[in-house]
Amino acid sequence: MKKISIYKPSTVDEAIQILSQHGTSAAVYAGGTDLLIRLKNRLEQAPSYLVDIKKIDHLRYIQEDGRGGVEIGAATKLAELADSRLLREKYPMLVEAINKISSPELRNASTLGGDLLQEVWCQYLRGGYSCWRNGGYICYGAIGDNSYYHSAMGGRLCYAVYPGDAATALIPFDARAKLATPQGVKELSIEQLVPGDLLVDGRIQSHVVRFNEILTSVVIPPPKPGLRASFEKLRPRGVWDFAMASLAISLQLREKTIDDARVVFGGIAGKPLRETTVETFLKGKTLSTELGEQAVSVALANAAPLKYNATKIDMAKGLLASGLARLNA
């Protein structure tokens, strides 16, 4: 493993100072279930300086805010989210999604912030290939085995899919992320936080967080009355794997009429993919057994699968049908 130095700041400001000092050779360290593996895999892009934020107060909490929403500290463990009575009461779909992330052991270590900002799990990157994210200028996933962890919806240099489930599940609730930056607090929607492959500080990454910024919390607005939501996930193994396709769907219902909808696919694109065509199609419709088939017919029209992953699109459409059936049950 590459030689590293670890800082243990006690405040967010101090952490930002250290990050600013070391530039892209430093990284925030909390759960370590992604970062330490990158170090162990000796990836070129792995940092030399870790800024351990575990000792910083007020980054690990789940609390109701004054408006009936919930704020979650970025260093809160996924297991703590899964066990939270408050979250289970207000956002059961989120808890369902969290319980489908990796294994119980890993959920005990992984944090919400880490899940949102994790690096992609392309087997070529993790295997040390010199790809776009690891010091090279080619995507081996685009020309190699892309059956599991690569985009079926096109790409931008890197074709790996965004692997996180938490972001997919948070978008239907219109959740927002708070970032501490040298210029002060910045607030973004989750869609803005993880817009897919883009160039940030000379690197390709799935999120917009710069080298000297820290994700501090996620704020979920109060659930609206009549909201029903469901999370579905297909993965190569029944437990402990990333999504080949996943779906987070929420419907704002008045009796059986859909007033509003959020449809977000995971595991098929370089970002959690909000399918607004289906959302528009669903608005005003009556929730029925036939609706799933109709929604599937308009979904993912701009799919662009690679050689081996067209099946992801079929899976995603299947999840949409089953998700709507579940909400109709």
Next chain:
Amino acid sequence: MQTIEGLLLEPVGCLAEFPPEPFHEIARRLFARRGKLSNSGSRCYWHLLKLVDEFSPQPLAEALEIEAVNASSVYEDIVPALTELKAMGVRLSIASSLSDAAITRFLEKHSLGEFFAGVWNRDNAGGIKAVPLVRALRGASLQPENVMFLTDTVEGIKAARGAGVHPVLMMNDPDEARRLAMHNPAGGVVSFHEIPDFIRLIAAQSKSGYFFSVSTPGRGTS
């Protein structure tokens, strides 16, 4: 790779899909080749250039080249990407082994002439493969280390190396691209629309210090 200032483009296989038949027919007529017809226009084209290089500089069958140009179809992301590259200040040149008449017809047919500061072909460059690339570099006063040449064949990679520019794969066919990746290109893109981002990334890496000198396909080093 350093900051990229110029891009050399061979229309066959990089800007447009060409049919293989006309190039195959030229090889058959001039060199009595009866090999199997490839399904790639680009592969047939570069194979033909190899034959020309190996045997003699015989004049190619221009009419058949023009037939190929007439049957070519430009990839849909070419015009927006060329527009973006031009706006970024990247100097664009055609560096092709096709004839002057074929290139002129190609640029007219697809209305692409406005994008290129230089147009070099085997007639005005006086040769094929690396020769038009070298002439294009001189014509645009570019240093080879600041220039990319897009290609989807081994011969194209060799031509780029011969001219000292960075060979970048157009990974049109994943199986072929996987084979070509073993020939140590400087990089590879799935679609032409990724080229502006590629150039931006290199510029950003140079600026930020997050920079890797040479791209070597295969496993990275620690």
